[in-house]
Amino acid sequence: MKIIVDAFGGDNAPLEILKGAAEAVAAYGHDIILTGDEAVLRQVAQENGISLDKMEIVHAPDVMPMEDHPKSILREHKDCSMAVALRLLAEGRGDAAVSAGSTGALLMGGTFIVKRIKGVSRPALAPIMPSDDQPVMLIDSGANADCRPEMLVQFAHMGHIYMSHMFPREGGPRVGLLNVGTEDTKGGELQLATFPLLKESGLNFIGNVEARDVPAGVVDVVVADGFSGNVLLKTIEGTVDMLMKNLKISFMSSLRTKIGAALVMPGLRQLKKKLSTSEYGGAVLLGVNKPVIKAHGNSKAKGICSAIRVAAEFAASGAVQQIEETLGKKKEEPAE
Amino acid sequence: MKIIVDAFGGDNAPLEILKGAAEAVAAYGHDIILTGDEAVLRQVAQENGISLDKMEIVHAPDVMPMEDHPKSILREHKDCSMAVALRLLAEGRGDAAVSAGSTGALLMGGTFIVKRIKGVSRPALAPIMPSDDQPVMLIDSGANADCRPEMLVQFAHMGHIYMSHMFPREGGPRVGLLNVGTEDTKGGELQLATFPLLKESGLNFIGNVEARDVPAGVVDVVVADGFSGNVLLKTIEGTVDMLMKNLKISFMSSLRTKIGAALVMPGLRQLKKKLSTSEYGGAVLLGVNKPVIKAHGNSKAKGICSAIRVAAEFAASGAVQQIEETLGKKKEEPAE
Numbered sequence: 001m002k003i004i005v006d007a008f009g010g011d012n013a014p015l016e017i018l019k020g021a022a023e024a025v026a027a028y029g030h031d032i033i034l035t036g037d038e039a040v041l042r043q044v045a046q047e048n049g050i051s052l053d054k055m056e057i058v059h060a061p062d063v064m065p066m067e068d069h070p071k072s073i074l075r076e077h078k079d080c081s082m083a084v085a086l087r088l089l090a091e092g093r094g095d096a097a098v099s100a101g102s103t104g105a106l107l108m109g110g111t112f113i114v115k116r117i118k119g120v121s122r123p124a125l126a127p128i129m130p131s132d133d134q135p136v137m138l139i140d141s142g143a144n145a146d147c148r149p150e151m152l153v154q155f156a157h158m159g160h161i162y163m164s165h166m167f168p169r170e171g172g173p174r175v176g177l178l179n180v181g182t183e184d185t186k187g188g189e190l191q192l193a194t195f196p197l198l199k200e201s202g203l204n205f206i207g208n209v210e211a212r213d214v215p216a217g218v219v220d221v222v223v224a225d226g227f228s229g230n231v232l233l234k235t236i237e238g239t240v241d242m243l244m245k246n247l248k249i250s251f252m253s254s255l256r257t258k259i260g261a262a263l264v265m266p267g268l269r270q271l272k273k274k275l276s277t278s279e280y281g282g283a284v285l286l287g288v289n290k291p292v293i294k295a296h297g298n299s300k301a302k303g304i305c306s307a308i309r310v311a312a313e314f315a316a317s318g319a320v321q322q323i324e325e326t327l328g329k330k331k332e333e334p335a336e
Numbered sequence: 337m338k339i340i341v342d343a344f345g346g347d348n349a350p351l352e353i354l355k356g357a358a359e360a361v362a363a364y365g366h367d368i369i370l371t372g373d374e375a376v377l378r379q380v381a382q383e384n385g386i387s388l389d390k391m392e393i394v395h396a397p398d399v400m401p402m403e404d405h406p407k408s409i410l411r412e413h414k415d416c417s418m419a420v421a422l423r424l425l426a427e428g429r430g431d432a433a434v435s436a437g438s439t440g441a442l443l444m445g446g447t448f449i450v451k452r453i454k455g456v457s458r459p460a461l462a463p464i465m466p467s468d469d470q471p472v473m474l475i476d477s478g479a480n481a482d483c484r485p486e487m488l489v490q491f492a493h494m495g496h497i498y499m500s501h502m503f504p505r506e507g508g509p510r511v512g513l514l515n516v517g518t519e520d521t522k523g524g525e526l527q528l529a530t531f532p533l534l535k536e537s538g539l540n541f542i543g544n545v546e547a548r549d550v551p552a553g554v555v556d557v558v559v560a561d562g563f564s565g566n567v568l569l570k571t572i573e574g575t576v577d578m579l580m581k582n583l584k585i586s587f588m589s590s591l592r593t594k595i596g597a598a599l600v601m602p603g604l605r606q607l608k609k610k611l612s613t614s615e616y617g618g619a620v621l622l623g624v625n626k627p628v629i630k631a632h633g634n635s636k637a638k639g640i641c642s643a644i645r646v647a648a649e650f651a652a653s654g655a656v657q658q659i660e661e662t663l664g665k666k667k668e669e670p671a672e
Contacts, residue, residue: 180567260595
């Protein structure tokens, strides 16, 4: 398996990207293509004693700036490390691509360089979130702020296919529609129109799910428009951060609490690991022709290594082909 | 100040409602009208040694069932304890009403018994949420799943007025629009149309706010459509619950952690208190002619006592009159 990695994406590039790629080579034996400034990459690798064994570098001197408009990946920054990674993927030079760079740019590049599967209205960005049970896929998490019911049904199919392969469960992944209540008649126009379509979709649709129940893991695929999906995702992040910060302050407040904290720490570390998003490699871009993984912008080596592992598993699963078979339009049909 | 309390609303009615009312009488000296089955209330009070000093009971034998359609408060259950409480408020028999019963029914009853302020498109349900800084008002949290930009602007005005009185801050409460990013051009159609209107509103509008930053308390009023507002509110609740549950499991896992937990417990209790919603009395129904407070359905005496305190402060503040002056239509103008 050959994974293409944007070596200049994210807050900790290129050092942590290089380290993560080397970890993935050592752990899983994958081949890697790194995109980015070749001289810099060779120098950073040498200075930090990172082996470039099984890694090929494709030179790309430009970097996609986080603050630039996503569209610039197709124009001013069409030769940035992310664009080059996606172009190599489109050309079949590797099996999957990983980037920790700008989410908007990756979505834009995924859609227009790797290209949308014909028949899929809109690609969706689907993070894998930790829960009290198995990991949960949220689709969409912000790629499409305004959605039509048909788009949500496609998201449900794509999420169902991905999770069937990656986190199999007897009876198939449980699909839920994010809503303000569990009754069938809850929600706004979008949810009321989507509910009957999901009921007839043939998926393991278990009905509406409230945001309150998502962290407990009552469903495997949460279907949402990108706006409320984004609110869900970021509220979890913000709440966990706020709690952890306050916990730390509370633990450091006196000698007594410091001793107590030392005693409970191993369990807390395990809890932190359980809730850590870096285990699952970030978010998946679904609805494009090849596997693309968005690693967290603040990924360290471990997160990049996980993302590479997930990218390879995703490529091996055949999920993209299955999405194409399920939602794709044959060539003779008119394109949307 | 005379507060009307639905004695049969919520999971712990009537005992905890009675206790909370008695606490409020003792602490703040308010007069109370309790609505509900008089014989039952007198018996429960007697059996539990609760003084009914300064409390009047208005008999209402029926209770609004949680599972019934909210509309039934206007029909089949028009004489339930909640409906009677709201009717007494509309008739001017008290200064504010408190209920821990069905949110939907309270919204329906608030809108059609207490009645909407003419000129306000839709009343909104606005919980006061704990944050790392001052408490934060979220408006709307689910009363209106689908919103128009003009509604969000009215929510902003109502939230601004309420928070100016209840949690004053130099320069006025900071109003933020819930969005998927902080840049001015973020969001869906609704947010893009609302942003310029809020900018021209004369309020202390600080721009878009991401869900991630709400728990940290970067704004005082979060303006949202009821659907994504509901997702925000319930995600915080679900995430806190999941973390606290796991923390408890982690603390109880061995003798070592149990000792540690005992040492850190006082700080944790303080943290739990800081994040507890029962301090702020629940949610406010804004846009109706009198102060109506929705206490949490699972409120104990303390939560009810807080809700009564908040209801009295709300009534004394003149916020309802100010909302009417700001958004209300004079009689000669045609009604919406």
